[in-house]
Amino acid sequence: xxxxxxxxxxxxxxxxxxxxxxxxxxxxxxxxxxxxxxxxxxxxxxxxxxxxxxxxxxxxxxxxxxxxxxxxxxxxxxxxxxxxxxxxxxxxxxxxxxxxxxxxxxxxxxxxxxxxxxxxxxxxxxxxxxxxxxxxxxxxxxxxxxxxxxxxxxxxxxxxxxxxxxxxxxxxxxxxxxxxxxxxxxxxxxxxxxxxxxxxxxxxxxxxxxxxxxxxxxxxxxxxxxxxxxxxxxx
Amino acid sequence: xxxxxxxxxxxxxxxxxxxxxxxxxxxxxxxxxxxxxxxxxxxxxxxxxxxxxxxxxxxxxxxxxxxxxxxxxxxxxxxxxxxxxxxxxxxxxxxxxxxxxxxxxxxxxxxxxxxxxxxxxxxxxxxxxxxxxxxxxxxxxxxxxxxxxxxxxxxxxxxxxxxxxxxxxxxxxxxxxxxxxxxxxxxxxxxxxxxxxxxxxxxxxxxxxxxxxxxxxxxxxxxxxxxxxxxxxxx
Numbered sequence: 001x002x003x004x005x006x007x008x009x010x011x012x013x014x015x016x017x018x019x020x021x022x023x024x025x026x027x028x029x030x031x032x033x034x035x036x037x038x039x040x041x042x043x044x045x046x047x048x049x050x051x052x053x054x055x056x057x058x059x060x061x062x063x064x065x066x067x068x069x070x071x072x073x074x075x076x077x078x079x080x081x082x083x084x085x086x087x088x089x090x091x092x093x094x095x096x097x098x099x100x101x102x103x104x105x106x107x108x109x110x111x112x113x114x115x116x117x118x119x120x121x122x123x124x125x126x127x128x129x130x131x132x133x134x135x136x137x138x139x140x141x142x143x144x145x146x147x148x149x150x151x152x153x154x155x156x157x158x159x160x161x162x163x164x165x166x167x168x169x170x171x172x173x174x175x176x177x178x179x180x181x182x183x184x185x186x187x188x189x190x191x192x193x194x195x196x197x198x199x200x201x202x203x204x205x206x207x208x209x210x211x212x213x214x215x216x217x218x219x220x221x222x223x224x225x226x227x228x229x230x231x232x233x234x235x
Numbered sequence: 236x237x238x239x240x241x242x243x244x245x246x247x248x249x250x251x252x253x254x255x256x257x258x259x260x261x262x263x264x265x266x267x268x269x270x271x272x273x274x275x276x277x278x279x280x281x282x283x284x285x286x287x288x289x290x291x292x293x294x295x296x297x298x299x300x301x302x303x304x305x306x307x308x309x310x311x312x313x314x315x316x317x318x319x320x321x322x323x324x325x326x327x328x329x330x331x332x333x334x335x336x337x338x339x340x341x342x343x344x345x346x347x348x349x350x351x352x353x354x355x356x357x358x359x360x361x362x363x364x365x366x367x368x369x370x371x372x373x374x375x376x377x378x379x380x381x382x383x384x385x386x387x388x389x390x391x392x393x394x395x396x397x398x399x400x401x402x403x404x405x406x407x408x409x410x411x412x413x414x415x416x417x418x419x420x421x422x423x424x425x426x427x428x429x430x431x432x433x434x435x436x437x438x439x440x441x442x443x444x445x446x447x448x449x450x451x452x453x454x455x456x457x458x459x460x461x462x463x464x465x466x467x468x469x470x
Contacts, residue, residue, distance in 0.1 A: 061304050061305070063300070063301060063304060064299075065298070066298060066299070067347070070296070070347055071351055072347075094389045094392065094393060099347070100390075101343050101344065101348075101387065101388070103387070104343035104346060104347075104383065104384070104387050105340065105343040105344055107343075108336050108339035108340040108342075108343045109336065109340055111335070111336045111339060112302070112307075112336020112337070112339075112340060113335075113336075115307065115335035115336065116305045116306055116307030116335050135387055135388060135391065135392040136387045136388075138386070141383070141387055144382050144383035144385075144387075147379050147383070148376070148379035148382070148383045149339070150379075151371075151373070151379050152336065152338070152339050152371045152379075153335060153336070154335070155335075156370065157329065157370040158328075
């Protein structure tokens, strides 16, 4: 019997790589969807391609969507990426790296592709514990998206085939995410989490994404295998 | 005092042109969002540009999204557009012109742009009366999208600024839509509703979109000012 198909949203970061490995472990035939939407196209895309290859994922679709046409975020406009935020302040206020509509847009594309593929499962690596407070990473947003998705598709209306959004990391700490990923064989040296990497793909070590990632590695007493621009990046 | 901003999804068809005119009439400063996603880029985009110019809309963003990477629809893959469907069968079964995830994708982009613009209102010309039965044109889908949107944005979470999706045509017949649009000065000769137009932008007169549109013009006893490939198109 062939494995059921699933779509995973793959950014090339630590969380989505771990999520893809979890979907594989659940027995899915995993297909990856990656978006190029910001300013740092090349290095992020390369990380996603490497992760997909390492995990031997199925089809990998890379879609270019020009969110710079809207702007409004440090990831899609000439707004500085916040650096050196004290760790206990992360998540207290939504920072400028928030991209308006991002997860609704990404999940809606995943919904469309899953329907075409005949997949009933979508995996998204959002996390609402060690995170920057983005509204569209919270469980209540995911539940509302699910309710919308149940009414959106021909699969749901005519065939009773519900498309389910899975967020296996949503309640995990970064430490727990890394532990799961390592157990599943994820090579974190291939992943790029940073909001402001160099053109060669070295992480800055100072943005919120880097701070949370490095905290996770520090907590398990392991050096992050990713490349950093400064020694601060190292555990 | 400056007018409040709104985003209208503008396809270049009859319904979205009418919706834009309604948003203007309500006093909004109307900005248009158009997607190029299928195979008939050129003529559809031209219709949207002409409508935006005729109505003197504000900014007009045209986003290219490659839904052909997914396929699965007569509008995004090499699947024939259904023709000559008996009018009483239209809407009974979801036809192959259904594009998986389309309105969730379009509305999610509108949500993101509205948040960046500082707009609190989004207008979408869906219609659930004289329509092809698409699941994502129904009131229950729109309500579920609204519930999701309420949880998705920084505007909603930090500023209590709810983004509202308006669907002023949802319960109107095609006849009523045309009557409203004519009263508001819409030039339907600029609009392109057809799913299978010629490369010069002449409508086929035989797809479901053309059949429903022509029925509306017939009911008010007016000749459709759009160009058709055949005489059948004329009232």
